Every structure is written in C-alpha cells, then in structure tokens.
Amino acid sequence: MEKITLLTKHRKAAAxxxxxxxxxxxxxxxTGFDTDQLSTFSGARSGATSLRGTALQKAKLGAELGNTRYGLGSEGSFGLDPFIELTPWNTEVLAWWDRVEQYAVYAFVQGPETNFNRKFVDSVEEAERFVTQCKFPAHGVIIGKPxxxxxxxxxxxxxxxxDMLVRLLPQSAVWLETDMRAHRNPTRMRMIERCARRLAMNLRSACQVCSKAGFVAVAQIPGAVCESCGAKTAAARAELFNCLSCGHEExxxxxxxxxxxxxxxxxPVKRRPRISAPRRRDSPRVLPLR
Ligand SMILES: [Zn+2]
Ligand SMILES: [Zn+2]
Structure with a gap:
C-alpha cells in the first residue's frame, strides 16, 4: 500500500x-501542525473553490511534513442551504495530492445532515433546550466567542x-454554538466519511489517455429531452469528464x-417553485467538484 499523509488536529483519520x-x-x-492556522472553518458562505484551495494546501503540507508521495487535506464549511437559505448546511471537501506528478484529485459532498447552530441564551433553561437540540454531550458545544x-x-x-452559565448569565446573555470540529461532531464525521467514499470512487476512475487516477465529471451539459412532450429542457443530457493531470475531456x-x-x-417557469437563480438554458452547469 502507498502511504498518504493527513494533516489533522481533529482525529479525522477514523472517518x-x-x-x-x-x-x-x-x-x-x-498532528504536529496547527491546521487552524490555515482555517478554522471557512465562513458559512465560502464557496467550493476556496474550500478546495484550503484542502489542497493541507494536502501539500501533509505530503511534505510526512515526507510521503501523497497527501490528504480535508476542509468543511457550515451555513445555510444554497437554495432558500433556511436549512443548516454542511459542505465537505477532500483533496488528494500527488507530490511526484504534481496534481490533485478532489471529492465534494454537501447536504443538510448537520447540527450546525448558534445563539445567545438568557437562561439556563434556554441553554438546556439549545444543547439538547444540538445533541450535546455526544456532540460538542462551545461557550462564548474566540x-x-x-x-x-x-x-x-x-x-x-x-456551572459556567450560573456564573456568566448575571452579567450578560451567553453565546452558545455547536462545535464543528470533527472529533467533537459525529454527524460531521459521517459527512467526511461519505466524502472519503466519493474520493475513493474518483481515485478508481482512471483517465483513458494518461491512465492517472481521478477522471471525474466537472460539469453538466443541459438539453435532456422532456419525458412527456419531447422538447429540450435545461436538465442535464450529459456530463463533462475531465482529467486534472493531462487535461483530457470527454x-x-x-x-x-x-x-x-x-x-x-x-x-411554464412561472408555475414552478423558484429555488435557485435562473440560468441560461444552454450554458453548462459547472459542478462544484466530484
Ligand atoms: Zn414537456
Ligand atoms: Zn489524463
């Protein structure tokens, strides 16, 4: 087996x-490097591109510090869903880095499977309701802000x-938030595990031209035919696959x-529920990553 180094402070290896x-x-x-220097969770709204950048940075550092050919980096963000911005949402990215060939393969998962939450509380009872909702103590909760x-x-x-709240509450309301660090958040661990399965799938998919790992779909091409009337629609008719090593596309x-x-x-569009910004019918939809 090939060695791959993971830079982590939060025991992600298990996932x-x-x-x-x-x-x-x-x-x-x-574990000797403080990954929080690179990010303590990219803000709620960071896009897949910046997550990917941080994950890659961690993967490169991992390979260097562990002195292995391969490095692995993991990065996540938390916020509200990208459609109607109502549901808590978790995005996870993994970057796999080959130091010899100097190229990366990524995997990406996202979804509402998260306990991400935060609020000011005025009473011990309110705090108890909040932490129960957050699945504490199986999941971590943080008091105050950095x-x-x-x-x-x-x-x-x-x-x-x-004990802490009884001491703090007479002075002011207290900020509570869910701890999103992987070792304190089993729900996030499961998302990272899902992302790892996606990465393994991507690594097994080899490019037909250069035979390197990681030949994955990077965009969807619209134009699927309607099942009822046969007209072209904005739904995907095909996927565009791309090799990040040699650039081959299919x-x-x-x-x-x-x-x-x-x-x-x-x-007709006006009868459809509006869940995201309209897009030109003929423009390919770029997938965040696979
Ligand atoms: Zn139709
Ligand atoms: Zn290739």
Whole structure:
C-alpha cells in the first residue's frame, strides 16, 4: 500500500481510513501542525473553490511534513442551504495530492445532515433546550466567542455547562454554538466519511489517455429531452469528464429523460417553485467538484 499523509488536529483519520485503504492507501496522521492556522472553518458562505484551495494546501503540507508521495487535506464549511437559505448546511471537501506528478484529485459532498447552530441564551433553561437540540454531550458545544475571557470549547456535560452559565448569565446573555470540529461532531464525521467514499470512487476512475487516477465529471451539459412532450429542457443530457493531470475531456451521455416538471412547455417557469437563480438554458452547469 502507498502511504498518504493527513494533516489533522481533529482525529479525522477514523472517518477516512477505510475508504482510502480500499483503494490502496495507508493513512498516516500528521498532528504536529496547527491546521487552524490555515482555517478554522471557512465562513458559512465560502464557496467550493476556496474550500478546495484550503484542502489542497493541507494536502501539500501533509505530503511534505510526512515526507510521503501523497497527501490528504480535508476542509468543511457550515451555513445555510444554497437554495432558500433556511436549512443548516454542511459542505465537505477532500483533496488528494500527488507530490511526484504534481496534481490533485478532489471529492465534494454537501447536504443538510448537520447540527450546525448558534445563539445567545438568557437562561439556563434556554441553554438546556439549545444543547439538547444540538445533541450535546455526544456532540460538542462551545461557550462564548474566540478571544472572549469565557470562551470554552471542551464542555464535557450538562452540569459543567450549568456551572459556567450560573456564573456568566448575571452579567450578560451567553453565546452558545455547536462545535464543528470533527472529533467533537459525529454527524460531521459521517459527512467526511461519505466524502472519503466519493474520493475513493474518483481515485478508481482512471483517465483513458494518461491512465492517472481521478477522471471525474466537472460539469453538466443541459438539453435532456422532456419525458412527456419531447422538447429540450435545461436538465442535464450529459456530463463533462475531465482529467486534472493531462487535461483530457470527454462528454458522457446520461440515459434519463427530463421530468415534465422541468420542461418549459409542460410546466411554464412561472408555475414552478423558484429555488435557485435562473440560468441560461444552454450554458453548462459547472459542478462544484466530484
Ligand atoms: Zn414537456
Ligand atoms: Zn489524463
């Protein structure tokens, strides 16, 4: 098996080992570097591109510090869903780096599977309701904000939290937020695990031209035919695959027809629920990553 170094302070190896070993990599954790210097969770609205940049930076550093050919970097962001901005949302990216060939393969997952939440509380009862909702103590909760005197990340149980609140609440409302660090958040660990399975799948997909790992879909091409009337729609008819090593591209047709709900003839736009900004019908949709 090839060694791959993961830069982590938050015991992410547990979520990554199995998927990586399934495609021939033995994961070694490098814990001597403070990954928080690179990011303490990119802000809620950071896009996939900046997440990808940070994950790649971690992967490159990992390979260097671990002195291995391969490095692995993980980065996540939390905020509200990109459609109607109502539901908490988690995006996870993994970057795999080959130091010899100098190229990267990425994997990306996103979804509402997160306990991400934050608020000011005025009473112990309100705090108890909040932390129960956040699945504390199985999931971590943080008191205060970085830099504040009472910023505390390692609450172990409700008693300890109550003790702190009884001391702090007479002075002012107290800020509570979910701890999104992987080792304190089993829900996030599962998302990272899902991302690792996606990465393993991407690594198994080899480019037909240069045979390197990581030949993945990078964009969807619109024009699928409506299942009801046969008109062209904005739904994807094909996916564009691209090799990040040699640049080879290939269009792969999708077999499915478009549902009538996405057809301008069968379901005029004004009758459709608006969930995202309109897009030109003929422009390919760039996938964040695979
Ligand atoms: Zn139609
Ligand atoms: Zn290639």
């Amino acid at each position: 990554l080992c199995s998927a990586l070993s399934g495609c021939g990599f033995k994961l070694c954790s490098e 830099g504040e005197v009472d910023y505390y990340q390692d609450l172990a149980n409700t008693e300890q939290m109550k 269009e792969r047709k999708l077999s499915s027809l478009a549902p009538a709900s996405r057809c301008d003839h069968c379901t």
